[in-house]
Amino acid sequence: MNTFQRPVRTTLLTGVGLLATALMVFPLYWVVVTSLKNTTEIFHTPPTFVPVHIDWTSYLDNFVRNGDVWRYMGNSLQIALGTMLLSLLLAAPIAYGLARLPIKGRNIILFTLLVLQMFPSIMLAVPLFVMFSRIGLVNSIIGVILAITTRTLPFAALVLRPYFLSLPRDLEDAAFIDGCSHWGAFARIILPLSRPGLLTVAALTFLMGWSDFLFPLSLITDDTKRPLTLGIYKFISEYGVRWNDLMAVSVVAAIPILIVFLFAQRYITSGLIVGAVRE
Structure with a gap:
Protein backbone atom coordinates (compact mmCIF):
# COMPACT_ATOMS: atom_id res chain seq x y z
CA MET A 1 0.00 0.00 0.00
CA TRP A 56 -38.42 21.04 32.08
CA THR A 57 -42.02 20.32 33.08
CA SER A 58 -41.69 16.54 32.66
CA TYR A 59 -38.72 16.39 35.01
CA LEU A 60 -40.38 18.66 37.57
CA ASP A 61 -43.65 16.73 37.47
CA ASN A 62 -42.07 13.31 37.90
CA PHE A 63 -39.11 14.00 40.18
CA VAL A 64 -40.12 17.05 42.24
CA ARG A 65 -43.91 17.32 42.45
CA ASN A 66 -44.54 13.55 42.45
CA GLY A 67 -42.48 10.97 44.33
CA ASP A 68 -43.81 7.83 42.64
CA VAL A 69 -40.86 7.53 40.26
CA TRP A 70 -38.37 7.72 43.14
CA ARG A 71 -40.20 4.83 44.82
CA TYR A 72 -40.07 2.82 41.60
CA MET A 73 -36.35 3.54 41.27
CA GLY A 74 -35.78 2.49 44.88
CA ASN A 75 -37.52 -0.83 44.21
CA SER A 76 -35.47 -1.33 41.04
CA LEU A 77 -32.29 -0.61 42.98
CA GLN A 78 -33.20 -3.21 45.61
CA ILE A 79 -33.93 -5.79 42.91
CA ALA A 80 -30.75 -5.02 40.96
CA LEU A 81 -28.47 -5.09 44.01
CA GLY A 82 -30.15 -8.21 45.39
CA THR A 83 -29.81 -9.99 42.05
CA MET A 84 -26.17 -8.96 41.76
CA LEU A 85 -25.22 -10.08 45.28
CA LEU A 86 -27.11 -13.37 45.14
CA SER A 87 -25.69 -14.18 41.69
CA LEU A 88 -22.13 -13.54 42.88
CA LEU A 89 -22.66 -15.46 46.12
CA LEU A 90 -23.88 -18.56 44.28
CA ALA A 91 -22.01 -18.34 40.96
CA ALA A 92 -18.49 -17.87 42.37
CA PRO A 93 -18.30 -21.21 44.26
CA ILE A 94 -20.14 -23.00 41.45
CA ALA A 95 -17.71 -21.69 38.85
CA TYR A 96 -14.70 -22.46 41.07
CA GLY A 97 -15.89 -26.02 41.63
CA LEU A 98 -16.42 -26.55 37.92
CA ALA A 99 -12.99 -25.09 37.18
CA ARG A 100 -10.88 -26.84 39.82
CA LEU A 101 -12.62 -29.79 41.46
CA PRO A 102 -12.79 -33.27 39.87
CA ILE A 103 -16.58 -33.28 39.59
CA LYS A 104 -18.19 -36.21 37.82
CA GLY A 105 -20.42 -35.17 34.98
CA ARG A 106 -18.86 -31.72 34.78
CA ASN A 107 -19.47 -31.47 31.04
CA ILE A 108 -23.13 -32.34 31.56
CA ILE A 109 -23.43 -29.61 34.18
CA LEU A 110 -21.81 -27.07 31.86
CA PHE A 111 -24.10 -28.10 29.03
CA THR A 112 -27.10 -27.78 31.36
CA LEU A 113 -26.07 -24.25 32.36
CA LEU A 114 -25.68 -23.35 28.72
CA VAL A 115 -29.12 -24.74 27.84
CA LEU A 116 -30.74 -22.91 30.77
CA GLN A 117 -29.62 -19.62 29.27
CA MET A 118 -31.54 -20.43 26.10
CA PHE A 119 -34.87 -20.82 27.88
CA PRO A 120 -37.05 -17.73 27.38
CA SER A 121 -38.12 -16.10 30.63
CA ILE A 122 -41.80 -16.58 29.76
CA MET A 123 -41.33 -20.35 30.18
CA LEU A 124 -40.26 -19.82 33.79
CA ALA A 125 -42.73 -17.08 34.72
CA VAL A 126 -45.80 -19.28 35.23
CA PRO A 127 -44.05 -22.15 37.11
CA LEU A 128 -42.30 -19.63 39.38
CA PHE A 129 -45.59 -17.81 40.03
CA VAL A 130 -47.27 -21.08 41.06
CA MET A 131 -44.31 -22.05 43.26
CA PHE A 132 -43.93 -18.63 44.89
CA SER A 133 -47.67 -18.29 45.50
CA ARG A 134 -47.52 -21.44 47.65
CA ILE A 135 -44.64 -20.17 49.79
CA GLY A 136 -45.76 -16.55 50.09
CA LEU A 137 -43.24 -14.89 47.79
CA VAL A 138 -45.72 -13.34 45.36
CA ASN A 139 -45.85 -9.54 45.65
CA SER A 140 -42.41 -9.62 47.23
CA ILE A 141 -39.11 -7.98 46.26
CA ILE A 142 -37.32 -11.13 47.43
CA GLY A 143 -39.44 -13.26 45.12
CA VAL A 144 -38.51 -11.09 42.13
CA ILE A 145 -34.82 -11.29 43.06
CA LEU A 146 -34.98 -15.09 43.24
CA ALA A 147 -36.82 -15.26 39.92
CA ILE A 148 -34.32 -13.06 38.08
CA THR A 149 -31.43 -15.00 39.62
CA THR A 150 -32.66 -18.10 37.83
CA ARG A 151 -31.69 -16.25 34.64
CA THR A 152 -28.47 -14.61 35.84
CA LEU A 153 -26.94 -17.54 37.73
CA PRO A 154 -26.10 -19.76 34.71
CA PHE A 155 -24.68 -16.76 32.89
CA ALA A 156 -22.57 -15.70 35.86
CA ALA A 157 -21.18 -19.20 36.44
CA LEU A 158 -20.22 -19.62 32.78
CA VAL A 159 -18.48 -16.23 32.72
CA LEU A 160 -16.52 -16.83 35.94
CA ARG A 161 -15.35 -20.39 35.21
CA PRO A 162 -12.96 -19.48 32.36
CA TYR A 163 -11.56 -16.70 34.51
CA PHE A 164 -10.80 -19.13 37.34
CA LEU A 165 -9.19 -21.47 34.82
CA SER A 166 -6.83 -18.68 33.76
CA LEU A 167 -5.32 -18.43 37.25
CA PRO A 168 -2.22 -20.61 37.88
CA ARG A 169 -2.77 -23.72 39.97
CA ASP A 170 0.54 -23.07 41.70
CA LEU A 171 -1.13 -20.37 43.76
CA GLU A 172 -3.60 -22.84 45.21
CA ASP A 173 -0.92 -25.50 45.69
CA ALA A 174 1.08 -23.04 47.76
CA ALA A 175 -2.01 -22.28 49.83
CA PHE A 176 -2.64 -26.00 50.39
CA ILE A 177 0.95 -26.42 51.59
CA ASP A 178 0.34 -23.62 54.09
CA GLY A 179 -2.66 -25.52 55.43
CA CYS A 180 -5.53 -23.92 53.55
CA SER A 181 -8.54 -25.95 52.51
CA HIS A 182 -10.25 -25.55 49.16
CA TRP A 183 -12.57 -22.99 50.72
CA GLY A 184 -9.63 -21.18 52.32
CA ALA A 185 -7.70 -21.02 49.05
CA PHE A 186 -10.84 -19.91 47.25
CA ALA A 187 -11.59 -17.10 49.72
CA ARG A 188 -8.05 -15.89 50.38
CA ILE A 189 -6.31 -16.43 47.03
CA ILE A 190 -8.73 -16.93 44.15
CA LEU A 191 -11.38 -14.30 44.89
CA PRO A 192 -8.96 -11.37 45.40
CA LEU A 193 -7.18 -12.25 42.15
CA SER A 194 -10.50 -12.58 40.31
CA ARG A 195 -11.67 -9.01 40.87
CA PRO A 196 -12.00 -8.16 37.14
CA GLY A 197 -14.14 -11.23 36.52
CA LEU A 198 -16.25 -10.61 39.61
CA LEU A 199 -16.79 -6.96 38.67
CA THR A 200 -17.76 -8.03 35.16
CA VAL A 201 -20.41 -10.37 36.50
CA ALA A 202 -21.53 -7.82 39.10
CA ALA A 203 -22.07 -5.10 36.48
CA LEU A 204 -23.90 -7.34 34.01
CA THR A 205 -26.15 -9.00 36.60
CA PHE A 206 -26.96 -5.57 38.05
CA LEU A 207 -28.03 -4.49 34.58
CA MET A 208 -30.18 -7.61 34.17
CA GLY A 209 -31.87 -7.01 37.50
CA TRP A 210 -32.41 -3.30 36.81
CA SER A 211 -33.94 -3.83 33.38
CA ASP A 212 -36.01 -6.99 33.89
CA PHE A 213 -39.68 -6.58 33.06
CA LEU A 214 -41.32 -9.99 32.82
CA PHE A 215 -40.74 -11.36 36.33
CA PRO A 216 -41.90 -8.17 38.12
CA LEU A 217 -44.93 -8.13 35.82
CA SER A 218 -45.89 -11.69 36.73
CA LEU A 219 -45.04 -11.54 40.45
CA ILE A 220 -45.93 -8.00 41.61
CA THR A 221 -49.35 -6.35 41.64
CA ASP A 222 -48.86 -3.91 44.52
CA ASP A 223 -47.98 -0.49 43.07
CA THR A 224 -45.76 0.35 46.04
CA LYS A 225 -43.47 -2.59 45.19
CA ARG A 226 -43.28 -2.12 41.44
CA PRO A 227 -39.87 -1.45 39.89
CA LEU A 228 -39.22 1.27 37.36
CA THR A 229 -39.72 -1.06 34.38
CA LEU A 230 -43.36 -1.42 35.42
CA GLY A 231 -43.77 2.11 36.76
CA ILE A 232 -43.08 3.78 33.43
CA TYR A 233 -46.04 1.97 31.92
CA LYS A 234 -48.37 4.37 33.68
CA PHE A 235 -47.43 6.81 30.91
CA ILE A 236 -48.91 4.42 28.33
CA SER A 237 -52.68 4.11 28.19
CA GLU A 238 -55.44 3.31 25.74
CA TYR A 239 -55.81 7.02 25.07
CA GLY A 240 -52.21 7.63 24.07
CA VAL A 241 -48.63 7.87 25.28
CA ARG A 242 -47.23 10.72 27.35
CA TRP A 243 -43.97 10.78 25.44
CA ASN A 244 -42.28 13.65 27.25
CA ASP A 245 -42.88 12.08 30.68
CA LEU A 246 -41.87 8.65 29.42
CA MET A 247 -38.61 9.96 27.94
CA ALA A 248 -37.77 12.07 30.99
CA VAL A 249 -38.07 9.07 33.30
CA SER A 250 -36.10 6.94 30.82
CA VAL A 251 -33.25 9.46 30.83
CA VAL A 252 -32.98 9.38 34.63
CA ALA A 253 -33.39 5.59 34.69
CA ALA A 254 -30.34 5.23 32.44
CA ILE A 255 -28.07 7.18 34.79
CA PRO A 256 -27.34 4.30 37.26
CA ILE A 257 -26.41 2.03 34.34
CA LEU A 258 -24.07 4.67 32.92
CA ILE A 259 -22.43 5.13 36.32
CA VAL A 260 -21.89 1.37 36.74
CA PHE A 261 -20.26 0.97 33.35
CA LEU A 262 -18.26 4.19 33.68
CA PHE A 263 -16.49 2.95 36.80
CA ALA A 264 -16.32 -0.74 35.85
CA GLN A 265 -15.54 -0.44 32.13
CA ARG A 266 -11.87 -1.39 32.46
CA TYR A 267 -12.65 -4.45 34.55
CA ILE A 268 -15.55 -5.50 32.32
CA THR A 269 -13.36 -5.40 29.21
CA SER A 270 -10.53 -7.41 30.77
CA GLY A 271 -12.93 -9.88 32.36
CA LEU A 272 -14.77 -10.62 29.13
CA ILE A 273 -11.49 -10.95 27.19
CA VAL A 274 -10.12 -13.48 29.67
CA GLY A 275 -13.36 -15.44 29.57
CA ALA A 276 -13.36 -15.43 25.78
CA VAL A 277 -9.79 -16.63 25.19
CA ARG A 278 -9.44 -19.24 27.92
CA GLU A 279 -11.45 -22.40 28.34
Whole structure:
Protein backbone atom coordinates (compact mmCIF):
# COMPACT_ATOMS: atom_id res chain seq x y z
CA MET A 1 0.00 0.00 0.00
CA ASN A 2 1.55 3.31 -1.07
CA THR A 3 1.74 6.47 1.01
CA PHE A 4 -1.22 8.04 -0.83
CA GLN A 5 -3.58 5.12 -0.25
CA ARG A 6 -2.98 4.97 3.51
CA PRO A 7 -4.47 8.41 4.34
CA VAL A 8 -7.43 7.72 2.04
CA ARG A 9 -8.09 4.35 3.70
CA THR A 10 -7.76 5.89 7.16
CA THR A 11 -10.15 8.70 6.22
CA LEU A 12 -12.74 6.23 4.86
CA LEU A 13 -12.54 4.03 7.95
CA THR A 14 -12.84 7.07 10.19
CA GLY A 15 -15.88 8.25 8.26
CA VAL A 16 -17.54 4.84 8.49
CA GLY A 17 -16.79 4.71 12.21
CA LEU A 18 -18.26 8.16 12.81
CA LEU A 19 -21.38 7.27 10.80
CA ALA A 20 -21.87 4.03 12.74
CA THR A 21 -21.38 5.89 16.03
CA ALA A 22 -23.90 8.55 15.01
CA LEU A 23 -26.48 5.90 14.12
CA MET A 24 -26.07 4.22 17.52
CA VAL A 25 -26.06 7.44 19.53
CA PHE A 26 -28.98 9.11 17.72
CA PRO A 27 -31.74 7.13 19.55
CA LEU A 28 -30.24 8.20 22.88
CA TYR A 29 -30.07 11.78 21.68
CA TRP A 30 -33.70 11.61 20.55
CA VAL A 31 -34.81 10.34 23.96
CA VAL A 32 -33.13 13.29 25.69
CA VAL A 33 -34.46 15.81 23.16
CA THR A 34 -38.01 14.48 23.40
CA SER A 35 -37.92 14.73 27.19
CA LEU A 36 -37.23 18.47 26.84
CA LYS A 37 -40.11 19.20 24.44
CA ASN A 38 -43.70 20.09 25.21
CA THR A 39 -46.55 18.03 23.80
CA THR A 40 -47.20 20.39 20.89
CA GLU A 41 -43.60 20.28 19.70
CA ILE A 42 -43.36 16.49 20.07
CA PHE A 43 -46.10 16.01 17.45
CA HIS A 44 -44.95 18.85 15.24
CA THR A 45 -44.50 18.06 11.52
CA PRO A 46 -41.75 18.06 10.39
CA PRO A 47 -40.08 17.02 13.66
CA THR A 48 -37.61 19.40 15.32
CA PHE A 49 -34.20 17.89 16.03
CA VAL A 50 -33.39 20.62 18.55
CA PRO A 51 -36.06 21.85 21.01
CA VAL A 52 -37.33 25.29 20.07
CA HIS A 53 -38.28 25.94 23.69
CA ILE A 54 -36.69 23.76 26.36
CA ASP A 55 -39.42 22.55 28.70
CA TRP A 56 -38.42 21.04 32.08
CA THR A 57 -42.02 20.32 33.08
CA SER A 58 -41.69 16.54 32.66
CA TYR A 59 -38.72 16.39 35.01
CA LEU A 60 -40.38 18.66 37.57
CA ASP A 61 -43.65 16.73 37.47
CA ASN A 62 -42.07 13.31 37.90
CA PHE A 63 -39.11 14.00 40.18
CA VAL A 64 -40.12 17.05 42.24
CA ARG A 65 -43.91 17.32 42.45
CA ASN A 66 -44.54 13.55 42.45
CA GLY A 67 -42.48 10.97 44.33
CA ASP A 68 -43.81 7.83 42.64
CA VAL A 69 -40.86 7.53 40.26
CA TRP A 70 -38.37 7.72 43.14
CA ARG A 71 -40.20 4.83 44.82
CA TYR A 72 -40.07 2.82 41.60
CA MET A 73 -36.35 3.54 41.27
CA GLY A 74 -35.78 2.49 44.88
CA ASN A 75 -37.52 -0.83 44.21
CA SER A 76 -35.47 -1.33 41.04
CA LEU A 77 -32.29 -0.61 42.98
CA GLN A 78 -33.20 -3.21 45.61
CA ILE A 79 -33.93 -5.79 42.91
CA ALA A 80 -30.75 -5.02 40.96
CA LEU A 81 -28.47 -5.09 44.01
CA GLY A 82 -30.15 -8.21 45.39
CA THR A 83 -29.81 -9.99 42.05
CA MET A 84 -26.17 -8.96 41.76
CA LEU A 85 -25.22 -10.08 45.28
CA LEU A 86 -27.11 -13.37 45.14
CA SER A 87 -25.69 -14.18 41.69
CA LEU A 88 -22.13 -13.54 42.88
CA LEU A 89 -22.66 -15.46 46.12
CA LEU A 90 -23.88 -18.56 44.28
CA ALA A 91 -22.01 -18.34 40.96
CA ALA A 92 -18.49 -17.87 42.37
CA PRO A 93 -18.30 -21.21 44.26
CA ILE A 94 -20.14 -23.00 41.45
CA ALA A 95 -17.71 -21.69 38.85
CA TYR A 96 -14.70 -22.46 41.07
CA GLY A 97 -15.89 -26.02 41.63
CA LEU A 98 -16.42 -26.55 37.92
CA ALA A 99 -12.99 -25.09 37.18
CA ARG A 100 -10.88 -26.84 39.82
CA LEU A 101 -12.62 -29.79 41.46
CA PRO A 102 -12.79 -33.27 39.87
CA ILE A 103 -16.58 -33.28 39.59
CA LYS A 104 -18.19 -36.21 37.82
CA GLY A 105 -20.42 -35.17 34.98
CA ARG A 106 -18.86 -31.72 34.78
CA ASN A 107 -19.47 -31.47 31.04
CA ILE A 108 -23.13 -32.34 31.56
CA ILE A 109 -23.43 -29.61 34.18
CA LEU A 110 -21.81 -27.07 31.86
CA PHE A 111 -24.10 -28.10 29.03
CA THR A 112 -27.10 -27.78 31.36
CA LEU A 113 -26.07 -24.25 32.36
CA LEU A 114 -25.68 -23.35 28.72
CA VAL A 115 -29.12 -24.74 27.84
CA LEU A 116 -30.74 -22.91 30.77
CA GLN A 117 -29.62 -19.62 29.27
CA MET A 118 -31.54 -20.43 26.10
CA PHE A 119 -34.87 -20.82 27.88
CA PRO A 120 -37.05 -17.73 27.38
CA SER A 121 -38.12 -16.10 30.63
CA ILE A 122 -41.80 -16.58 29.76
CA MET A 123 -41.33 -20.35 30.18
CA LEU A 124 -40.26 -19.82 33.79
CA ALA A 125 -42.73 -17.08 34.72
CA VAL A 126 -45.80 -19.28 35.23
CA PRO A 127 -44.05 -22.15 37.11
CA LEU A 128 -42.30 -19.63 39.38
CA PHE A 129 -45.59 -17.81 40.03
CA VAL A 130 -47.27 -21.08 41.06
CA MET A 131 -44.31 -22.05 43.26
CA PHE A 132 -43.93 -18.63 44.89
CA SER A 133 -47.67 -18.29 45.50
CA ARG A 134 -47.52 -21.44 47.65
CA ILE A 135 -44.64 -20.17 49.79
CA GLY A 136 -45.76 -16.55 50.09
CA LEU A 137 -43.24 -14.89 47.79
CA VAL A 138 -45.72 -13.34 45.36
CA ASN A 139 -45.85 -9.54 45.65
CA SER A 140 -42.41 -9.62 47.23
CA ILE A 141 -39.11 -7.98 46.26
CA ILE A 142 -37.32 -11.13 47.43
CA GLY A 143 -39.44 -13.26 45.12
CA VAL A 144 -38.51 -11.09 42.13
CA ILE A 145 -34.82 -11.29 43.06
CA LEU A 146 -34.98 -15.09 43.24
CA ALA A 147 -36.82 -15.26 39.92
CA ILE A 148 -34.32 -13.06 38.08
CA THR A 149 -31.43 -15.00 39.62
CA THR A 150 -32.66 -18.10 37.83
CA ARG A 151 -31.69 -16.25 34.64
CA THR A 152 -28.47 -14.61 35.84
CA LEU A 153 -26.94 -17.54 37.73
CA PRO A 154 -26.10 -19.76 34.71
CA PHE A 155 -24.68 -16.76 32.89
CA ALA A 156 -22.57 -15.70 35.86
CA ALA A 157 -21.18 -19.20 36.44
CA LEU A 158 -20.22 -19.62 32.78
CA VAL A 159 -18.48 -16.23 32.72
CA LEU A 160 -16.52 -16.83 35.94
CA ARG A 161 -15.35 -20.39 35.21
CA PRO A 162 -12.96 -19.48 32.36
CA TYR A 163 -11.56 -16.70 34.51
CA PHE A 164 -10.80 -19.13 37.34
CA LEU A 165 -9.19 -21.47 34.82
CA SER A 166 -6.83 -18.68 33.76
CA LEU A 167 -5.32 -18.43 37.25
CA PRO A 168 -2.22 -20.61 37.88
CA ARG A 169 -2.77 -23.72 39.97
CA ASP A 170 0.54 -23.07 41.70
CA LEU A 171 -1.13 -20.37 43.76
CA GLU A 172 -3.60 -22.84 45.21
CA ASP A 173 -0.92 -25.50 45.69
CA ALA A 174 1.08 -23.04 47.76
CA ALA A 175 -2.01 -22.28 49.83
CA PHE A 176 -2.64 -26.00 50.39
CA ILE A 177 0.95 -26.42 51.59
CA ASP A 178 0.34 -23.62 54.09
CA GLY A 179 -2.66 -25.52 55.43
CA CYS A 180 -5.53 -23.92 53.55
CA SER A 181 -8.54 -25.95 52.51
CA HIS A 182 -10.25 -25.55 49.16
CA TRP A 183 -12.57 -22.99 50.72
CA GLY A 184 -9.63 -21.18 52.32
CA ALA A 185 -7.70 -21.02 49.05
CA PHE A 186 -10.84 -19.91 47.25
CA ALA A 187 -11.59 -17.10 49.72
CA ARG A 188 -8.05 -15.89 50.38
CA ILE A 189 -6.31 -16.43 47.03
CA ILE A 190 -8.73 -16.93 44.15
CA LEU A 191 -11.38 -14.30 44.89
CA PRO A 192 -8.96 -11.37 45.40
CA LEU A 193 -7.18 -12.25 42.15
CA SER A 194 -10.50 -12.58 40.31
CA ARG A 195 -11.67 -9.01 40.87
CA PRO A 196 -12.00 -8.16 37.14
CA GLY A 197 -14.14 -11.23 36.52
CA LEU A 198 -16.25 -10.61 39.61
CA LEU A 199 -16.79 -6.96 38.67
CA THR A 200 -17.76 -8.03 35.16
CA VAL A 201 -20.41 -10.37 36.50
CA ALA A 202 -21.53 -7.82 39.10
CA ALA A 203 -22.07 -5.10 36.48
CA LEU A 204 -23.90 -7.34 34.01
CA THR A 205 -26.15 -9.00 36.60
CA PHE A 206 -26.96 -5.57 38.05
CA LEU A 207 -28.03 -4.49 34.58
CA MET A 208 -30.18 -7.61 34.17
CA GLY A 209 -31.87 -7.01 37.50
CA TRP A 210 -32.41 -3.30 36.81
CA SER A 211 -33.94 -3.83 33.38
CA ASP A 212 -36.01 -6.99 33.89
CA PHE A 213 -39.68 -6.58 33.06
CA LEU A 214 -41.32 -9.99 32.82
CA PHE A 215 -40.74 -11.36 36.33
CA PRO A 216 -41.90 -8.17 38.12
CA LEU A 217 -44.93 -8.13 35.82
CA SER A 218 -45.89 -11.69 36.73
CA LEU A 219 -45.04 -11.54 40.45
CA ILE A 220 -45.93 -8.00 41.61
CA THR A 221 -49.35 -6.35 41.64
CA ASP A 222 -48.86 -3.91 44.52
CA ASP A 223 -47.98 -0.49 43.07
CA THR A 224 -45.76 0.35 46.04
CA LYS A 225 -43.47 -2.59 45.19
CA ARG A 226 -43.28 -2.12 41.44
CA PRO A 227 -39.87 -1.45 39.89
CA LEU A 228 -39.22 1.27 37.36
CA THR A 229 -39.72 -1.06 34.38
CA LEU A 230 -43.36 -1.42 35.42
CA GLY A 231 -43.77 2.11 36.76
CA ILE A 232 -43.08 3.78 33.43
CA TYR A 233 -46.04 1.97 31.92
CA LYS A 234 -48.37 4.37 33.68
CA PHE A 235 -47.43 6.81 30.91
CA ILE A 236 -48.91 4.42 28.33
CA SER A 237 -52.68 4.11 28.19
CA GLU A 238 -55.44 3.31 25.74
CA TYR A 239 -55.81 7.02 25.07
CA GLY A 240 -52.21 7.63 24.07
CA VAL A 241 -48.63 7.87 25.28
CA ARG A 242 -47.23 10.72 27.35
CA TRP A 243 -43.97 10.78 25.44
CA ASN A 244 -42.28 13.65 27.25
CA ASP A 245 -42.88 12.08 30.68
CA LEU A 246 -41.87 8.65 29.42
CA MET A 247 -38.61 9.96 27.94
CA ALA A 248 -37.77 12.07 30.99
CA VAL A 249 -38.07 9.07 33.30
CA SER A 250 -36.10 6.94 30.82
CA VAL A 251 -33.25 9.46 30.83
CA VAL A 252 -32.98 9.38 34.63
CA ALA A 253 -33.39 5.59 34.69
CA ALA A 254 -30.34 5.23 32.44
CA ILE A 255 -28.07 7.18 34.79
CA PRO A 256 -27.34 4.30 37.26
CA ILE A 257 -26.41 2.03 34.34
CA LEU A 258 -24.07 4.67 32.92
CA ILE A 259 -22.43 5.13 36.32
CA VAL A 260 -21.89 1.37 36.74
CA PHE A 261 -20.26 0.97 33.35
CA LEU A 262 -18.26 4.19 33.68
CA PHE A 263 -16.49 2.95 36.80
CA ALA A 264 -16.32 -0.74 35.85
CA GLN A 265 -15.54 -0.44 32.13
CA ARG A 266 -11.87 -1.39 32.46
CA TYR A 267 -12.65 -4.45 34.55
CA ILE A 268 -15.55 -5.50 32.32
CA THR A 269 -13.36 -5.40 29.21
CA SER A 270 -10.53 -7.41 30.77
CA GLY A 271 -12.93 -9.88 32.36
CA LEU A 272 -14.77 -10.62 29.13
CA ILE A 273 -11.49 -10.95 27.19
CA VAL A 274 -10.12 -13.48 29.67
CA GLY A 275 -13.36 -15.44 29.57
CA ALA A 276 -13.36 -15.43 25.78
CA VAL A 277 -9.79 -16.63 25.19
CA ARG A 278 -9.44 -19.24 27.92
CA GLU A 279 -11.45 -22.40 28.34
